Amino acid sequence: MWSKLTIDMKNLTLSKEPLDDEYRELGGKSLIAQYMIKNVPPQCDPLSNENQLIFCTTIFAGTKLTTAHRLSIGGKSPLTGGIKESNAGGYAASLLAEQGIKLVVVKEIPADDRLWFLHINAEGKASLEDASMYEGLNNYDIAKKLDERFGDKIATVSIGSAGERLYKCSSLQVSEFGTGHPSRAAARGGLGALMGSKRLKAVVIEKPLEPYKVQYANEAQFKDACLKLNKLIAEGAKNDPFQTIGTISTIDVTGANGILPVDNYSGKLFPDYTEVGSNKFMSNLKSRGGRNKRACQPGCVVQCSNVYNDKNGDYLTSGFEYETVALFGPNCHISDLDAIAEMDRICDDLGVDTIDIANAIAVCMEAGKIPWGDAAAALGLLKEMAEGTEFGNILGNGCEAVGKSLGCKRIPVVKHQAIAGYDPRNTKGTGITYATSPMGADHTAGLSMGRAFEDTGRAAQAYVSTKLQVAMSFADSMMCIFAFAHTVTDLQLFAEMMAGLFGGKADLLRVTSIGVKSLLTERAFNKMAGMTIKDDRLPDFFYTERSIATGSQFDINDYELEVLFEF
């Protein structure tokens, strides 16, 4: 049976119990939703002792399903003030599953300022250890020090100085399988600050001497379906540009059709978008010994990750993704891919969300604090954040905080969280997702691009957004959404796997209802936290300003948004 590890930071105690029966068929996003609604007061201050920091694995953790080892992190968001589930790849979930742990909850806050880390050793013993020697360290340093101390077979989850300083955009950084680089971020919603408020600097998981064995109701049924699904995904991934290039390949599409954000969502096209596109990326990898087609977790067949080296061929960053490139690049009028990679590295190291921070930099440019396209000035502001200057502290709180402090009128946020690299006027279903997702403006909750009739049209956009939000909600409970994307032709296999794992009927409703129930639970949490339908809207300027690239405005009527989650 799976275990639940509960850590009380006030009394500095740990307890390990069997996982509650009610969470047996849940994992990832769905487990966090159900745990939160029962255990975290929605109106609590996110940085107070009442909030809880939750780590969990997915429904299919411990099995051979490819990409089943995403790590979900949950809590009430310091940024949005609502429920938050943020997930990342990397090695941690694999080792947590091998340790037989499904759920880790961190409660309360310590009486004093001492810093701790959670250590789960090879014998399966969990303990809180003194982390005062790591205080103020950023993620690359602490990952290295932990590797030196515990060997390079460990997985780590850590916060940088941003999380310690309680920046509302702080991330948790998870180490990559194989390299140990802390470049897989659970970045959105400032959960790094929640971890910082608990005075928890890191989690170190060792490979157990005896790995946990998953108990199946019908192992043959599970394995049969799982094998078919893995084959389906591997087949689909072969021609997936996310594998053959990486997520940066999206630039080639969005740069041409106006979905790529340019100059703080001005709606213009960016003539130099190919400078930050696939060709430039691939030629830089080739000439500098970089790599793509990397798996961030063991057994991944999608392999979208990468290693990006600087001009001298030295490691600069990894997990270098579309949103980071789009938002630090064209949205700041910057076309220097190396400078953008450096920004990615700074953010990973400090432990902040590249999406929110890059949007904040664009807002600085719009407000005239630094010039458009000035990569050196942008790097300068990031260094201020690293140093914790007065403005750096504002920047760490993200796009909305910066926009308000500079008096900027066009602040691209929903539920206080910045929009993610796709102009909602030119992919309106994505705009609907941004507006209505309980997570705030989150592209991973349902990116409609290319899935409705016309990205710039109104027809079918709400329909597609609802379908995707339900699908992403159960996908985020099971696996990586990039692998899930290749399974849509045979979703029934998931039902077979549910039946093989837990018993009962192989009914697809068992899977889809996980998605619906999670969304409704998350919305209920947000409502109790004080959110209203007014929080389910895009910023005004997307309604009133045209995208110059297409002439499009965001013209989805309020009622259509209001009834989106009526099931």
Add this chain to the structure above:
Amino acid sequence: MITSYNVFVPAVMGSGASLRTGLKVRELGCQKVLVVYDKGLKDVGIADTIVENIQNSGIQTICFDGVLPDPPDTMIEAAAAMAVNEGVDGIVAIGGGSAIDTAKGINVLINNPPPIMKYFGVQKTLNPGVPMIFIPTTSGTGSEVTNMCVVSCTSLDKKDSVVSPVCVGTLAILDPDLTLGLPPKMTAATGIDALAHAVESLTGGQANPISDALAREAIRLIGKWLPVAFREGSNLEAREQMLLASMYAGMAFTNALVHVGHSIGHTLGAQFHLPHGIACAVTLPEVIEYTAKTEFNKVRMICECLGEVVAEDASSEEIGAIARKAIRTLIKSLEIPNLKELGISLENAVQIAPLVAADTGLALAPYRIPTPKIAELIKSAYDA
């Protein structure tokens, strides 16, 4: 809002226009055409007249007279094999939606290998077929001007459609003389299908100003002339106006598409084996009332096209109620039965709601309609 409209099919229209068929086939450069129709049209002499007309223009004809209602894929594949073997360079379809859709299916398979089920959905890269002339003999489907063909898939036991430029006719010939003999029940069932196309395309998510104009005119004509054509089948003016209305509605919905009414209609039709027009009609008043919540300006237009007076300050609920009553009055005047009169129990009728909710046609609904709301619509329409 930025929208777009595509005009697909040129048309020749008027009493006697079908006698131009031979000339038009020759103008298209065809030498040997497949003429597609059903046995009924042969029995009443319409098919022979047109076949002879084509032959008199020096064109060779091959006839396929085995069109079945709700054309099955197997029939289409057999007819397509015949067309390929004979080496035809054109297709003429005479009849209702079934004959025209059969012709489209054949055209898909002329240069693309069978089975046709391989091509269900939106197809952008099919090999082109041959020129097609469509001569409708009912006023309802509008298939003569659309880019889609509906096929009954026998192996999967469901209807699906191919949407492709290969399904677009080269010319439509609209001759009201051919519809004079249509019996009252068929006149009502096909005519109300055209109304469903018009009101749904007007209120759907893909509506545009040109499709709106076409839909409005279709509604106006149907409201005025369908009851006349129903009562006096030999009234040529009524028949001509209905043929035009059906084409306008077809032009509107091939651009703006249809939504909830057709999702309910397709599901009811499949479950209880109802004619398409009747299945779409039974809940149409309630469907349009539901759209009024957001599309009240469009629903106001529907009311006005049906001759209703709507107060300037009417609320969306009031506008919806007026539209519901007006459409129901029209349906009643055509003696179209409600679900109860069709002998379906309320329980069985309401049970289709989840199947409707799963229909992808709902993508075009003006706003989300969940299963309970669909059940409510069906219940409210049940014995209305």
